[in-house]
Amino acid sequence: MAQVPVTDGVFTWPSESPQLIGSRCVTCGNHMFPVQQGCPKCTGAETEEVLLGRRGTLWTWTVQGFPPKAPPYAGDVDPKTFKAFGVGYVELPGQLKIESRLTEADPEKLKIGMEMEMVIVPLSTDANGNEVVTFAFAPVA
């Protein structure tokens, strides 16, 4: 089954070590995600594209315990088969904090400050039978 990204321009794909695509302000160096034109920090209008780090620490987290509404959600919303998934902010050193799905959904195994690494995970199957993938962060073993 072919894998297609949930969107273009948010993470590098296909790639052995995928990275999130962000922006950096040419004037003040502030990092942004996803890519955007203007800088919310210094109000500068010029930014450049930058690949973000793949590792960081968990800043906070929750667990999505019920199926989100579809649309917009593309994943499984059947209450019988829905699996809770973790969501958190991962702090990338020197850059920013990224909101992301987490591969771990057990509150006992999620700790603020733990090391995390970016991975690509399956989300759904599209009309053409392709596996739609998105980004997530996984605890570093």
Next chain:
Amino acid sequence: MTTEVAIVGIGMHEFGRTEGVSGMDQGVIAVRRACADAGVSWEDMQFAFGGSMAAGAADTMVSLLGLTGLQFINVANGCATGGSALFSAYNTIRSGVFDLGIAVGFDKHERGAFRVNTKGSGLGDWYGASGLALTTQFFGMKINRYMHEYGISQSTLAKVSEKAFRNGAMNPMAWRRKPISEEEVLNSAMLSYPLTQYMFCSPGEGGVALILARADKAHLYTDKPIFLDAAVVRSRRFGSFEVLAPSIALEHNAGPTVDSSKAAFEMAGIGPEDIDIAQLQDTEAGAEVMHMAENGFCEHGEQEFMIQAGETEIGGKFPVNTDGGCLANGEPIGASGLRQVYENVLQLRGQAGARQVPNDPKTAYTHVYGAPGISGVTILSR
């Protein structure tokens, strides 16, 4: 010298679920009740500011209330829609343009968690597709971090909900009027860790209208005028942690609640220690806890003791969310901020019935917070 402003009439349509009555009709009923409370007619209104998020353009209600030709301006400002309508009405009188007018908010939302319009919120389709476009996640993540930093317990979150439903049971306008114990709150379904089902408010329905007048003419309409000493709305600054944010900055900045609170106290010329009663945004139980500190009523972490000791109960030192808050009333976005002011007017008039606070309140505070990182505060006095 600006003109002082008084609230001279209040009206509300019951919150909750009212089958067969549109959101707009609930707004119209609230307007009629506010007019009756002030002893005025719709024809007396010189201007109106109104809004809803999901129940239509407020100005179309003139065809139900009467085509008098008044200046009617629609307000759409996310979770601060009601607060923004009130801010606008307040300043319209303060500036001397008009003497008497109305702020109205109403709504009617579908069941379940809000369906976020990602495009309308400036977010890519991938964000919602990936399962991140839920406001509930933000609240779970913010309180989880806060509990980690300041030692707030899950029991304290459950006590906030327990209080809300107990207060709601004494409020004939509330949606949830059945007390729910701390244990039941803790044992209900875990929706977004650490928040359970009964720690969250639900999108709902309802309408509220407030009639404002020049303070020096308030006696024409009421013998119990309530003065609006501050009305402030603020958006977020760089570095704050807000709902529906694909990323946040490394550097930390206090959110719009802190900014709007400080500005409101400055405007009113008093401080948090002078406030007798407060209605604080409680989208979920943790929000009430955090907003107590963000609005200046305690230090971060002190809530654990205050709530466990019952200080925020109706009979406590500092009553919070005396009408049951969003938790017991639900959240019809356009009306929610105005509901808080409605409750404070009742409390300051001494007309809150079974839930009247016993501390003879002279000052009262309201606070809303919501998407996309916006906050509104009012300060009332009698």
